[in-house]
Amino acid sequence: MTTLLDMRGISKAFVGVKALSDVNFTVRQGEIHALVGENGAGKSTLMKVLSGVYPSGSYDGSIVYDGEERHFRDINDSEALGIIIIHQELALIPLLSIAENIFIASPPSRFGVIDRNAVYKRSQQLLAKVGLNEAPDTPVTNIGIGKQQLVEIAKTKPASSAPDGMIMIPAADYVFKVEGIEVEGSNNAGVDLQYPWEDIPRRYHEHKIHISTFYMDKYPVTNADFKKFVDAAHYHPADDLNFLKDWKDGSYPEGWADKPVTWVSLEDGRAYAKWSGKRLPHEWEWQYAAQGSDARIYPWGDVWDVSRVPAVDHGRRMHGPDSVSTHPTGASPSGIMDLVGNVWQWTDEYVDDHTRGGILRGGSYYQPLGSIWYFPQAYRNDQHGKLLLMAPSYDRSGAVGFRCVKDTE
Numbered sequence: 001m002t003t004l005l006d007m008r009g010i011s012k013a014f015v016g017v018k019a020l021s022d023v024n025f026t027v028r029q030g031e032i033h034a035l036v037g038e039n040g041a042g043k044s045t046l047m048k049v050l051s052g053v054y055p056s057g058s059y060d061g062s063i064v065y066d067g068e069e070r071h072f073r074d075i076n077d078s079e080a081l082g083i084i085i086i087h088q089e090l091a092l093i094p095l096l097s098i099a100e101n102i103f104i105a106s107p108p109s110r111f112g113v114i115d116r117n118a119v120y121k122r123s124q125q126l127l128a129k130v131g132l133n134e135a136p137d138t139p140v141t142n143i144g145i146g147k148q149q150l151v152e153i154a155k156t157k158p159a160s161s162a163p164d165g166m167i168m169i170p171a172a173d174y175v176f177k178v179e180g181i182e183v184e185g186s187n188n189a190g191v192d193l194q195y196p197w198e199d200i201p202r203r204y205h206e207h208k209i210h211i212s213t214f215y216m217d218k219y220p221v222t223n224a225d226f227k228k229f230v231d232a233a234h235y236h237p238a239d240d241l242n243f244l245k246d247w248k249d250g251s252y253p254e255g256w257a258d259k260p261v262t263w264v265s266l267e268d269g270r271a272y273a274k275w276s277g278k279r280l281p282h283e284w285e286w287q288y289a290a291q292g293s294d295a296r297i298y299p300w301g302d303v304w305d306v307s308r309v310p311a312v313d314h315g316r317r318m319h320g321p322d323s324v325s326t327h328p329t330g331a332s333p334s335g336i337m338d339l340v341g342n343v344w345q346w347t348d349e350y351v352d353d354h355t356r357g358g359i360l361r362g363g364s365y366y367q368p369l370g371s372i373w374y375f376p377q378a379y380r381n382d383q384h385g386k387l388l389l390m391a392p393s394y395d396r397s398g399a400v401g402f403r404c405v406k407d408t409e
Contacts, residue, residue, distance in 0.1 A: 309341030
């Protein structure tokens with residue numbers, strides 16, 4: 001069986017009291033466990049560590065859930081992954097009905113008014129799932145303690161489900177470390193860019209940042225995806241030079257449906273993202289999704305592997321990127337595909353008194369020869385490219401595409 005949860009070396013102390021000492025606890029898929037012990041043995045403390053009631057950093061040891069080490073800051077982080085704790089002290093209001101207790105935090109509403117029919121109907125569905133045969137309008141005080149515990153289970157939030165084609169990236173306190181790949185400038189002041197937390201532009205950057213849970217497209221936006229947008233929104237940019245340069249008569253070449261869309265500017269990417277209810281990723285979100293929590297150099301590990309990326313093209317004409325699903329072994333720890341070596345991907349934009357710069361991640365398959373001044377590649381997770389933005393027509397390239405993200409709330 002696959003290991004779902006692995007808690008290792010968990011120790012937790014309060015003033016004058018050692019509540020947990022080097023505790024190990026493993027759960028595999030499909031298993032049910034019972035923790036048995038007298039009062040004060042640490043059962044509740046262990047569960048509060050697991051659920052984020054005691055946040056990461058307040059205890060020693062590690063929590064690995066679904067194959068990745070987790071650092072829960074609070075119960076919202078753990079609940080986003082489907083870890084739900086039903087505490088022995090019930091949090092029900094006796095004089096309210098079962099339905100009112102279930103939806104007390106976030107009742108369904110219409111036009112700002114609680115939709116009581118929806119509350120009743122959805123409560124019936126939740127009660128059926130936990131096997132509680134009681135009317136939703138029954139006051140909680142009229143049912144026994146065992147049934148009240150089932151109400152507590154019914155009111156828990158389900159794990160967040162990712163939208164179609166997207167993968168959930170859990171929250172983390174992340175050390176964002178990246179460098180620019182400019183040809184000249186060494187680390188002189190003014191090279192690369194200045195993040196909001198920095199005092200001057202510089203080539204090398206390092207900053208600890210909290211990243212909230214978000215969803216990311218598993219693959220870059222494809223030609224087929226972008227055509228749906230163009231057709232539905234009747235999108236056509238005012239500055240249309242080089243827009244979808246590979247397309248003809250309003251569509252992509254035959255066999256290119258699953259290839260990343262290219263010849264799109266930062267503005268084109270933002271327009272698609274807005275239409276689809278998403279946005280472009282911040283650079284640190286892109287890097288965290290590619291890198292995970294172990295600071296790996298490439299999405300798959302620390303050693304470059306040409307079998308995991310498209311073949312390099314040195315020709316005078318671009319032959320086009322590979323289909324987005326061609327290189328499954330190049331996936332990141334979270335399962336995000338096609339991050340490196342196929343097409344550059346738009347992320348953030350930075351503006352100073354003199355220039356606009358778009359931050360590109362992941363590098364591309366195209367490496368023209370003959371000059372050191374061609375835009376350098378940045379295949380490593382800790383490198384980025386800064387493209388001087390002049391106008392959408394000049395910013396578009398056959399080596400640049402994008403993917404989207406979506407906030408959980």
